[in-house]
Amino acid sequence: MLNGVKVIGVMCSAINKEPSKPLIDNLAALIHNSKEYRLLVFQCFEDLYANTPSDIGGMSVFNLINYDIIDVMVIVPASLHSKEHAEALAENCVKNDVPLISVDIPLPGAYCVTFDYMGAFGAIIEHVLSWHSCKRIKLVAGTKGNPFSDVREETCRKLMKEHGLELQERDIMYCDFWEGPTYDAMDRFFESGEPLPEVFICCNDSMAMAVCLKLNEHGINVPDDVIVTGFDGIQIEKFHKPRLTTAVRNNNALAKTLLKLSGEIISGNSTEPYQIDLDYDPVFSESCGCGCNELGNSNRVIADFVRSYSYALNYEEHVNNMENRIASDPTPENVNKVLKEFCFRNTVICLTDELYQCITGSKETPGQFSGFGDMHVFSCTFDDGRKSEGVVFPAARLIPLLENSFSEYNTLLITALHFQDSVLGYIVTHYVNDEHHNERLYTFCTSLDRCIETMRIHEHMSSLNHRLEFMFTHDQLTKIYNRYGFYNGFRDSYDSVSGERDVFIVSIDLNDMKYINDNFGHAAGDDALCITARALESAAEYCGGGVVCSRFGGDEFVAAKVCPGDARQQVEKYRSGFVKVLEELNSTSRKPYRVNVGLGVYSASLEGVDSIDGLIELADRLMYSDKARHKRHPRNTI
Numbered sequence: 001m002l003n004g005v006k007v008i009g010v011m012c013s014a015i016n017k018e019p020s021k022p023l024i025d026n027l028a029a030l031i032h033n034s035k036e037y038r039l040l041v042f043q044c045f046e047d048l049y050a051n052t053p054s055d056i057g058g059m060s061v062f063n064l065i066n067y068d069i070i071d072v073m074v075i076v077p078a079s080l081h082s083k084e085h086a087e088a089l090a091e092n093c094v095k096n097d098v099p100l101i102s103v104d105i106p107l108p109g110a111y112c113v114t115f116d117y118m119g120a121f122g123a124i125i126e127h128v129l130s131w132h133s134c135k136r137i138k139l140v141a142g143t144k145g146n147p148f149s150d151v152r153e154e155t156c157r158k159l160m161k162e163h164g165l166e167l168q169e170r171d172i173m174y175c176d177f178w179e180g181p182t183y184d185a186m187d188r189f190f191e192s193g194e195p196l197p198e199v200f201i202c203c204n205d206s207m208a209m210a211v212c213l214k215l216n217e218h219g220i221n222v223p224d225d226v227i228v229t230g231f232d233g234i235q236i237e238k239f240h241k242p243r244l245t246t247a248v249r250n251n252n253a254l255a256k257t258l259l260k261l262s263g264e265i266i267s268g269n270s271t272e273p274y275q276i277d278l279d280y281d282p283v284f285s286e287s288c289g290c291g292c293n294e295l296g297n298s299n300r301v302i303a304d305f306v307r308s309y310s311y312a313l314n315y316e317e318h319v320n321n322m323e324n325r326i327a328s329d330p331t332p333e334n335v336n337k338v339l340k341e342f343c344f345r346n347t348v349i350c351l352t353d354e355l356y357q358c359i360t361g362s363k364e365t366p367g368q369f370s371g372f373g374d375m376h377v378f379s380c381t382f383d384d385g386r387k388s389e390g391v392v393f394p395a396a397r398l399i400p401l402l403e404n405s406f407s408e409y410n411t412l413l414i415t416a417l418h419f420q421d422s423v424l425g426y427i428v429t430h431y432v433n434d435e436h437h438n439e440r441l442y443t444f445c446t447s448l449d450r451c452i453e454t455m456r457i458h459e460h461m462s463s464l465n466h467r468l469e470f471m472f473t474h475d476q477l478t479k480i481y482n483r484y485g486f487y488n489g490f491r492d493s494y495d496s497v498s499g500e501r502d503v504f505i506v507s508i509d510l511n512d513m514k515y516i517n518d519n520f521g522h523a524a525g526d527d528a529l530c531i532t533a534r535a536l537e538s539a540a541e542y543c544g545g546g547v548v549c550s551r552f553g554g555d556e557f558v559a560a561k562v563c564p565g566d567a568r569q570q571v572e573k574y575r576s577g578f579v580k581v582l583e584e585l586n587s588t589s590r591k592p593y594r595v596n597v598g599l600g601v602y603s604a605s606l607e608g609v610d611s612i613d614g615l616i617e618l619a620d621r622l623m624y625s626d627k628a629r630h631k632r633h634p635r636n637t638i
Contacts, residue, residue, distance in 0.1 A: 002038060003403050007069050008262055009098075010041045011062060011089055012076035013048060015413065016438040018234050020079045023103065024438075026255030028411040028431045037259070039411040040070070040398075041431070045442050049081035057418030062089055064372055064414060064426060066396040067096035072262040077105040099265045101258060105147075111265070112275040113257050120247035120280035121152050124229050125159045125201060127245070127284060132227060134198040135165060140185070140207045142177040149177070152203045152231070171197075175207050182210035190218060196226055199288075205230035205237045208244050212287070223289040233283065239304070242286030249280050308436075315440050318342070319447045326451045330458035332359045332378075335451060336389070339379045344429050344444070346407060348388070348399045349379040349417070351425035351452070359459045369423040378425070399428050407431060415445050419453035475551040477526055478533035486550035486558060490612060493548055493562045502563045503612075504571035504603040506578070507619035508532065510555035511596040511630045520593060528595045532557060535582040542577025543570040557597075558616060567603040575601050598627030 001007060010027070012020040024041055031037040042065055044058030065073075073093050077086035083105075090107040093100040100110040128134045139156050142149030157167045173189070175182040202208035208230030212222050222228050222242055230237065233248030257276055264270035285291035322342040326335050339349065351359075352369060356376035372395035377388045388400045398414065399405055406412060411431035417424040427445060431437075473485030481489050494501065510528060517525040533551060536559050540547035547561045563570050578599070586594045600623030604615055 001071060002069055005038050006036060006071045006262075006266055007038045007040060008259075009065060009070040009073040010039065010043070010076070011065075011073065012041070012043050013058075013079040013081070014045055014442075015041065015043045016045070016442040017079075018232075019104070020076055021438055022235075022251035023076060023254060023258075024411070024413075024431070025433070026251045027258065028409045028433065029252075030255050030259050031410045032433075033408055034410055037262075037410060038406055039409075039431075041411065041413045043413065043415060045415070045445060047081045048085050051082075053421035054418070056421040057423055058416055059085065060369075060372075060418060060423045061414060061416035061426060062092075064395055064398065064416075065092075066398070067093070067098045068396075070098050071266050072099050072101065074101045074103065074258055074262075075107070075110070076103045077107065078103070101261060101265075103254070103258075106275065109273060111261060111270075111273045113254060113261065113278065114275065115249050115254075115278050115280040117148070117247075117280055118151055118155050120282050121203075121231055122155045122159055123282040124231065124245060124247060124284075125156055127282070127290075128199050128201065128227055128229060128288060129159060129163050129165075131290075132199070132288060134227065136195075136197040136199075137165070137167065137171060138189075138197040138200045139167060139172045140182065140200055140202040140211060141172050141174050142203050142207075144174050146177075149174075149203055156201060175210075177204050177207065179206055179210040182207045183214060186211060186214035190214075196220065199227040199229065202228065202230050204232045205234045205240075205244055205246055206232075208246070208287070209237070209240050212240070212242075222287055227288045229288060243291055245283065245285045245288040245290065247280050247282045250278065253278055311436055312439065312443075315436070316443055319443050323447050323451055327454055330451075330455045332455060332459070335455045336379050339448075339451075340381060342444075343379065343381050344432075344441070345381050346405075347379075347381050347427060347429040348377060348405075349425065349427050349448070350375040350395075350399065351378045351417075352376075352423060353392075355424055355452075355456060358463075359455060361459075361463070372426075375425065409433060413441065415441070417445070417449055417452055419449050419456075422453070424449070424452045424456070475533075478530050478551050480533045480537060481548065481550035483550065483552045486548060486552070486560075487612070489548040489550070490560055490562070493546060493560075494606070497562045497564050499564055501606045502565060502567035502603060503606050503609075503615065504561055504563065504567040504574065504601060505612075505615045505619040506536075506557075506559040506571070506574065507600040507602075507616065507623040508536070508557040508559070509598045509623055509627060511598055511627060512593075513555045516593050520591075524591065524593065527589075527591065528593070529555060531582070531585050531589065531595045532597060535578055535585055538581045539574055539577035542580075543574040547574065558619075560612070560616075562606065571601050571603045575599070596630060598623045598630060600624070600626055 010024065015021055015024050020043065027039055031039060042061050044061050046055045046058035048055045048059060075086060075089060080086050087107060090100055090110055094109040102110040102112045104114050106112045139153060141153050153172065160167050173185040175185050200211045202211060208228050211228050215222055215226060220226060230244040230246040233246050237244050237246065257278060261270065322338055325338050353374040353376065354369065374392050375395050377391045377400065380388050391400050393400050407430035409431045412428055413431055414426060414428050416426045473481060473488060475482045510532060513525060516528055536549040536557060543561065547559050549559045550557065552558050561570065582595060600619045600621065602615060602619040602622060609615065
């Protein structure tokens, strides 16, 4: 529960299509403005039967389920297209003591609400056998071995036998419930020269519409020349001419039954899993000659279809514009800005901790996805103006302030964001009572997946480029500029100072480097170089910063600063600062040697100077003079 309110979870796929869409629509309508129920819909847009990388990424949404707040879970196995995945999800509910209601397909340990498919399919067959006196029959079945297809095949065989007819194997066309295989099967039928049957009895509407199309291509009229029947009553059938004789399930009755059963389970009045069968209503229509075919209705259907198609195209163009704007500038700042303009209202986009650290520079590359843990709010468009972007929260909460985030329909839709099997995060958005909303959500989410992946790749490439640039311009050992980096840094420093410019150059060469290497090892020599580099950088604070420090090569270092006005005062501050810092480092290093350097400083005006190299050479001369003085004194060791 959430703050004493009952929570119903739904696990399904493709809420933009049947059977998920009408179920969610009706459940949301029933709990509209309810003070008793909230609905959390965990869904992916992938068909899961092929177990592709994209399927794996989409399925990650089910790992977000917090069973502690779910009172009853509803699963729609037919939408998942995978018995294996459906049974695994059911097993998780059983393990977490969450009561489960399965729609259409029985699952171990689950209540089941289904429809009397056999009775409705039998009514259609009985209608064409008795009312239309059909004797020559072709059955367009689904997949052999599929329980839905097998039961319809057996129903057809049984009723034909009662009418003294026999369903031969050659009269069954297995078309996998899809249009493509149906087109192929119809092509083979016409190529065979087999006589036309009196009726094509199809096990679903998609195959029935495919049969009608192929018949029309051969100049055969439905229903005058041959009858065609369908089954399932899918939404797109309303755009088909002729309208199909089919069977339609009452999704409102299904939603009411699920809500009633959920209430009984939560209250403890329903303690054992059982099955409820609902009526599936046959509709006798134009494709068998039992419905009216009015021209006005045809025009209305065409107009509705064109309007729906145009709406989809316009939204696709809208999302393509979003994707193009993000592709042109995939920085996190611009992606966030564009999403606020194009995203649905009352939506939260959450990114995994691995990805968020990558795009904010905390990590150079995102680690392998290991499950939803800490999540980061990347974008939020809630109307109440809450400032939650950047907030870190546990995935078990889904979003910050979950209890206060439900819409008037008390329904939230949760979808994983992923690119193939690379999980990026998830999106949580309000349910909207609009026939096109779920289609828009599908279009938006598939585009959003690509946009976030583009942002991830951009940030990854930026990180790699930064590393490459650093490697090219910096000394690997001391991490300060190398010779090439020094000249680039000096040019940038020169450009940043306007007006009259002076420069000071510091040339440094380590004393006794061979002595350190020979007596204490080359690792000690490396430490001496790093100590010198640290002293060069730290001394910059004594002259106000802006010093370009570099290791030119070997034990030779150069530092420079472009100053507005006279540089002599600043170079003295830098010199004294360097000497002080180096002494401190020697005192605290606990090394058996001291780092001593030859030091030369030179300052001059940059006006009329063609090359910095001449100034570096002058500083070098002063440095060599200092080294010569050092050689006249004994080496100092600790």
